[in-house]
Amino acid sequence: MTSYPDATTGLPQPAPVAAPSRPGALLALVGVAVVSALAAIVDGVLYFVGGRDMALDVAAETIAAITGASADSVKADGGALLEAALDEVQSTLQVRGAMALFFGAVLLLWGLLALRGAVWVRVLVTLAALANAAVALRLATDIEGGTAAIRGVAWLTLVTGLVVVALAWLPAINRYARARKGR
Secondary structure: OOOOOOOOOOOOOOOOOOOOOOOHHHHHHHHHHHHHHHHHHHHHHHHHHOHHHHHHHHHHHHHHHHHOOOHHHHHHHOOHHHHHHHHHHHHHHHHHHHHHHHHHHHHHHHHHHHHHOOHHHHHHHHHHHHHHHHHHHHHHOOOOOOOHHHHHHHHHHHHHHHHHHHHHOOHHHHHHHHHHHHO
């Protein structure tokens, strides 16, 4: 008997364990999570880019509804009331845009880390996708402070966020995670 660890002992040697291959469902999870995150980020950027114009329209329509004047005449007249309403509406729209950007970035981070298929990452992807979908639902159903483009992208974010939740817990991904953990 030798003291070398690679010496043959005559006992059967275990076969080398092959690395498990990534299932297509895991790649789909990452792809859909990235699409959902980028859609949320685009939604947030749209709120920041068009925020002042959207806020002006909303503030003028609100003041016009109260005073009985047309929105165009309220915009033309301006005034302290319009400026105060404009500042308030713009800050509200900026918060909505910031929320979309933040939750989109969080989902992007966890979505890219989900390539390993670990359970803890899939839990965080699920939570981020649900939070992202909740923000998207708020943006998609916002009547006074959003354009058709913002609402459309928000609906895309909502649907893809829910697809991410469904994909995260498919049996193929669970088997892959168990096989990686057992290696």
